[in-house]
Amino acid sequence: MSSLLELKQVEAYIQQFHILHDISFEVPKGEVTVLLGRNGAGKTTTLRTIMGLNSMSNGSIFLKDHEIGGLKTHAIAKSGVGYVPEDQGIFAELTVGENMKVAMMKEDEETTKRMEWILELFPDLKKFWKKQGGKLSGGQKQMLAIARAYVNENDLLLIDEPSKGLAPIVVEKVMESIQEMKERTTILLVEQNFMMASKIGDRFYIIDDGQTVHNGSMDDLRNDKMLMQKYLGIA
Ligand SMILES: Nc1ncnc2c1ncn2[C@@H]1O[C@H](COP(=O)(O)OP(=O)(O)OP(=O)(O)O)[C@@H](O)[C@H]1O
Numbered sequence: 001m002s003s004l005l006e007l008k009q010v011e012a013y014i015q016q017f018h019i020l021h022d023i024s025f026e027v028p029k030g031e032v033t034v035l036l037g038r039n040g041a042g043k044t045t046t047l048r049t050i051m052g053l054n055s056m057s058n059g060s061i062f063l064k065d066h067e068i069g070g071l072k073t074h075a076i077a078k079s080g081v082g083y084v085p086e087d088q089g090i091f092a093e094l095t096v097g098e099n100m101k102v103a104m105m106k107e108d109e110e111t112t113k114r115m116e117w118i119l120e121l122f123p124d125l126k127k128f129w130k131k132q133g134g135k136l137s138g139g140q141k142q143m144l145a146i147a148r149a150y151v152n153e154n155d156l157l158l159i160d161e162p163s164k165g166l167a168p169i170v171v172e173k174v175m176e177s178i179q180e181m182k183e184r185t186t187i188l189l190v191e192q193n194f195m196m197a198s199k200i201g202d203r204f205y206i207i208d209d210g211q212t213v214h215n216g217s218m219d220d221l222r223n224d225k226m227l228m229q230k231y232l233g234i235a
């Protein structure tokens with residue numbers, strides 16, 4: 001199997017609510033796979049379930065052909081999955097530098113190199129190294145969140161709506177940075193900003209009411225006005 005990550009008929013509940021009914025998709029190595037779908041469709045729940053933050057009631061999740069469904073979150077992170085949550089998950093009281101340090105799982109040469117690279121990609125993080133996370137702008141917080149996931153030796157990054165709440169010019173910057181990262185890692189991206197999704201995505205899956213209902217290449221989707229209208233509300 002060439003896919004780095006594969007979900008097969010994943011189901012999940014949040015309390016008594018059956019939220020994910022049948023999530024099945026593959027994330028090929030070296031590509032950006034985008035999860036699309038309306039608000040409340042189950043995109044965030046899907047990422048949380050992959051990370052073991054939400055338990056799965058049925059189905060299977062394979063990472064590099066090993067089943068990770070049912071493992072604890074730290075074990076999943078350790079096996080090479082970085083997660084940038086929707087709310088960014090940074091520590092407001094800690095400085096940028098401290099946020100980076102607590103995120104680092106190792107302090108080896110490779111990690112140092114990735115840290116240098118990420119600080120070149122996001123010079124603001126270097127500039128505001130001693131500033132508290134909570135005092136950064138929205139775009140800077142997003143960059144810090146991405147940097148925290150990237151600094152570790154991950155095979156796969158899960159990024160949940162990085163454009164959310166950001167001004168268009170900042171969205172552009174975040175998009176460019178993800179595009180650069182694409183050369184170095186595999187990405188599963190949740191993104192409602194269609195412009196961003198279509199620029200950096202290779203393949204897409206549409207989630208509707210907790211099910212993966214459509215998939216294809218990003219080029220196919222751009223030309224399918226009916227599909228976009230039906231599931232994404234894009235005229
Ligand atoms: N803690 C919770 N308790 C009950 N229901 C929840 C909870 N969290 C999410 N849900 C429900 O699960 C469904 C899927 O939510 P999820 O956050 O995964 O959607 P999403 O596709 O990420 O949406 P958005 O685009 O708004 O971020 C929604 O109907 C939501 O109301």
Ligand SMILES: [Mg+2]
Binds near residue numbers: 044
């Ligand atoms: Mg969400």
